Amino acid sequence: MTDLRQGSVVSLHSDVKNTSSSAIPAMQSIVSREFFDAVFEQAQPMYMAQPDGTVIYANTGYKEHFRPGMLELDDEASLPALPADHMEILRRVADTKAVETKLVSLQAGKDVEYFLSRHFPIFDDAKHMIAICGSFINSTRQVNAEAKLRREKRRFLDITRAASDWIWETDADGRLTFVSDRVVQAVGLPPLLLKGKLLAELGIFKPEEDGSNKAENAIERHVPFRSVPLEIQDTTGDIKIFNISGVPVFNEKGRFTGYRGTSDDITARLLAEDEALSSKADLEHAINEITSKNIQLEVTAKKAVESARAKNTFLANMSHELRTPLNAIIGFAEVIGLETFGPISDKYREYVGDILNSGKHLLSLIEDILDIARIESEKIPIEIVETSLDGLIADAYVLVQTHAVEKNLDLGSIRTKTGINLAVDPTRCLQILVNLLGNAVKFTPEKGQVGIDVDVVDEQFADITVWDTGPGIAEEDQQKIFEAFKQAHEGVYSRGTDGVGLGLTLSLKLAKLMGGDITVQSSLSTGSRFTVRLRLVAPDDAKKK
Incomplete structure (x- = not known):
């Protein structure tokens, strides 16, 4: 028998040869080969080995599972050594002389088999360890069942933790x-x-x-x-x-x-629900307040609309009632001035001139008031047609020229040759230009300058700028002058001039009705620049004359 470390084993027979161990004869005196075959061959896998690791016996079950090569060898030949993990257990049992139980695994193709192994020492009457025996109970089903049970338990715990x-x-x-x-x-x-x-x-x-x-x-x-x-x-x-x-x-x-x-x-959820209910209550309260305020605003707005409508109706009626006798006054003054019924003195002729000028001025104011009332009630007619800007400037120039000459103003910078066509209401556009030019002439000191510049913007608009060398307007007053009636009471243009401050208000409203706007640039002592932006005629627009 060779050393265990060389990996050789001997089988147990009734006529075993070449062994120096006293254990073999002693055991052979008790049991026979037939006894081992009858008792152990049908049992669970088991082996018996000497303390040094020499295998004395391995039944068929052990060979089939752990050492298939043993099945090919005859009983007299040297058998393969124990698997490495079994050898480790055997050494521990040999050292401790105590029983060791361990679960071992075995790869069987794609599957893994598990065996509960029990390794124990065998002693003779003198308490000398003469062999170590190992038995293996196939516990694969139990191990798999326990593993499945653990997985199910973990699954149950995971679901429980999640739920x-x-x-x-x-x-x-x-x-x-x-x-x-x-x-x-x-x-x-x-x-x-x-x-x-x-x-x-x-x-x-x-x-x-x-x-x-x-x-x-x-x-x-x-x-x-x-x-x-x-x-x-x-x-x-x-x-x-x-x-x-x-x-x-x-x-x-x-x-x-x-x-x-x-x-x-559910603490956080209930707190969130309470906060949501509180927020909902606050929101409903806010909505109720807003609804109440909206109702109040609607009532106020309705009253304001009704008031504005009543005001416009009143102004229209009053203007109509004033215009009728005023036209009669102007007509009678013209008849007197023509001396239709006989000559009059120079003094009376002067009085007649004053009556005519004052009447015409008053009639102009009444027309402005009527236009404002019509715009606010959305009753003013606007008819957009293709219109020559040069013609509008020329007509406006004629209407203000007399007053400009009286003040010795330079109108040479008024451009009348632009070749630009506008998409505007010609009557209302002329009204805007006359208002702007009239203001420039009115507020520019004697021997000053008044001009018109024209620029095309984005091929969609024409910027028509009426400028003067008048007193200018302070920055804080530049938006106020577009408010109705501001000129007469607060505007800087009120100094030494007549009018009630409707010209710029009316001009701005008319410009917006035609899709345009009016802006102002001015500073004190440097003059003013009023720019009215109006739409150009689009290339594909139908031409209207």
Whole structure:
């Protein structure tokens, strides 16, 4: 027999040769080969080896599972050594002389088999260890079942953790027998301190609207209950609210053994719901206030519209009533001035001239008031047609020329040859230009200058700028002059001039009605530049004359 480290083994026979061990003859005196075959060949896999690792015996089951090569060898030949993991166990048993139990695995194709192995020493009468025996019980089904059970348990725990914050169990008396570890995160107490307590001792069940306790009633009747709020004070003194759900448990004989259930922390959700309800109430209150204010605004706006309509109607009626006798006054003054019924003195001729000038001025103011009233009531007609800008400038120039000559003003910078066609209402556009040129002439000192510049913007608009060398307008007053009646009371243009301050207001409104605008650039002592922006005729627009 060679050393175990060389990996050789000997088989056990009735006529074993070349062995120096005293164990073999001693065992052969007790048992025979037939005894081993009868007792062990049909048993679970097993082996028997000397303390030095020399295999004395290995049954067919062991050979098939752990050493298939042994099946090809005859009984007299040297057999392969034990697998490495078995050798490690054998050495420990040889050293400790104690029984060792271990679960070992074996790769069987694509599958893995598991064996519960028991390795124990064999002693002779003198308490000398003469052999080590190992038996293997196939535990694959048990191991797989236990592994499956562990997976199912983990799966159950994962689902439970995902569905609830902590789980619990009670006995038939309603006292807690199990609480999951996550209860520590929920209430700050370890499970050990909660075991033995009633659920009702953990906190206060929130009663139903009728005052009943849903959970306690269900527990008394051994029926399920779901989502019953339980208020628990944690270790920090904060109140947390949990939804408690439970189902009764009965044994195979139908005897009630307790409850199992889950608990969900709904504190944050309830706080969010309370905040949402509070926000909803605040929002509804704000909406009610806004609705009330809107109603008030609608009433106020309606009154304002009615007031404006009444004002415009009044102005229109008054203007009409004033214009009729005023036309008669102007007509009679013209007849007197023509001396139709006989000559008049120079003094009377002067009076007649004053009557004519004042009457015409008053008639102009009345027309402006009527136009303002028509615009605000959206009754002023606007007819957009293709119109020559040069013709409009020339007509406006003629209307202001007499007054300009009287003041010795230089009008040489008025451009009348632009070749530009506008998409405007010609009557209203001329009215704007006359207003702007008239103001420039009116407020520019004697021997000053008045001019018109024209620029094309983005091939869509024409900027027509009427400029003068008059006194200018302070920046803080530049928007005020476009408000009705400002000139007569607050505007800088009121100094030493007549009028009621409707010209610029009317001009701006007319420009906007034609899709344009009027802006001003001015500073004191440097003059003013009023720019009216009006639309050009589009290339594909139908031409109107």
